[in-house]
Amino acid sequence: MSLFWRIFLLNAAVLVVAATLLLGPVTVSTPVLPGEALAVVVGLALMLVVSAFVLRIGLAPLQRLSRAMTTADLLRPGRRPEVTGPQEMADLITTYNTMLDRLEHDRACSTARVLSAQEAERQRIAQELHDEVGQTLTAVLLQLRRVADRAPGDLREEVALAQEATRGSLDEIRRIARRLRPGVLDELGLVSALRALAAEFTTHGVRVRPHFGGDLSALDDETELVLYRVAQEALTNTARHAAADRVTLALDETAGTVELRVRDDGKGIGDAPEGAGIRGMRERALLIGAALTVAPVGSGGTEVVLRAAVRDGADR
Template identity: 55%
Template sequence: MNGMPLYWRVCLINGLVFVVGTAALALAPVTVSATVLVSEAVVLVLGLIGIVVLNSMLLRTSLAPLDRLARLMDSVDLQRPGRRLPESRNSAVEHLVHGFNAMLERLELERGRSNAMALEAQEAERHRIARELHDEIGQGLTAVLLGLKQLSSGVPPAVQQDLLEVQETARATLDEVRSVARRLRPGVLEDLGLQSALAALATEFSAHGMRVRRVTSPGLPELGAERELVIYRVAQEALTNAARHSEAAGVRLSLQRQGEAVILEVDDDGTGMRAAEEGTGIRGMRERAMLIGAELTVGPGESGTSVRLAVPLERR
């Protein structure tokens, strides 16, 4: 019955079961009286139960791939790609399973393309905003500071203290604008490389009260601009989550090579994820990881939350 449509396969199974049941009743030395006796009723009921059980077993074998397909459809997650239903040439629903697997491949491919376009547009927008912050707002605040400095020499002593406070506020605002611009566009990543960018990132978070211990192995292979940017953004998001949500006092930031992959690990000593649903930050990290074929794992660590990104090396 290989290759037979499911409808005709079910009809054939039912037909064979009824034929077997009819032949068994015809050939068996059993008679039925005009008034059905108890013993005759028991035989008929047992025969009916046997037919139903045999029919259900045969149908279950034929329809089992549909149950597996339904379970896979309930659990499929495009952010965790690669799950497929095993195909079998002996399956009555082979064409349905093959079509579903092909649909998953198309959806993952289209999602990957759309994510790549969205993240590329996001990075371009980050660069634009960082440039405007630096060139317009930063230069404007610098001009304000220069003007306040010139005014400070010509104002009465009673006003100088207030003027100094305004200067300090403008200077703090300028520093914050520059810090935001650096986070939006990691120029150190483009100029000095990934390890220097991670060192600057660790220093920045340490300056805000969270201890960041950085562990790197020497001689890391060349990863390319796209992969380095994904590693940097994942590390940045993981450190941000540790500072904002985990109430962590210390974080271990590690970048090392293990076999044919480069592993980024961010482990904090905070309160953990508390069984909360993944937010937009973690989903964004998963989408970035998918773009470069990396594997992202987010879960409980030894004392807090652990983020692990495994970036496979390109085979030459």
């Protein structure tokens, strides 16, 4: 039973007992006159209504706090219940807000450490794939070429098939290495990396149309990496789940805010709960204090928008 009904029923019990006494031995007349009974009943009803109204007002801050605690999401920071009500409730709401501030800060710090370690591990794996596996497959490809030159006619076709399989594996290794750690992002900057990303997904059956503003500020490395990873995850989700034909990948800057927009014409997200991909994008957005929205658009499709403040970075 809620606190409201507990207090209300207690008050009601007291008032009912008082009314019973007034209608019983403690009365102004015996027997009870109809007018007196009506006055007592009306007075009792009014007191109950007033008691309920006062309790509703007094417990409203506690109900707002309860709703805020139920809907709290550390991936959507900044939502705080208003500090109102009596001193005890105001102190309770203030304590909750302070606790939420600390939790959001601690989560942001721990997420930053985890993602930083993840990027370092990705870079190490990409480097090993490129240096070790890539070089090994390149050596195998050269050896097969020498074997093909000296192989009898009936074996050259099989050697050629082995060459094609090895070449395909080498291309796949390079593609995986680029996705783990895009070298073009470090070497040529964010716009070139996003163009390469759009071209990569276009070759996988989805037409990605890039659109970039002509006057973009230089961003710091962390912001560029977050923008790239969010675009990569959004395009990956589109290719896997959206059944889309066309996707728009846009990057613009307005009034000190850089905006990344990925919009598709697929089947939309509907009422499906957010998966690990979207939650991962939200965690990355928190690293740079950016705002991320994922919403349906038009009659179908989904739009992912990331807005981040422009922070000065080294010239690219």
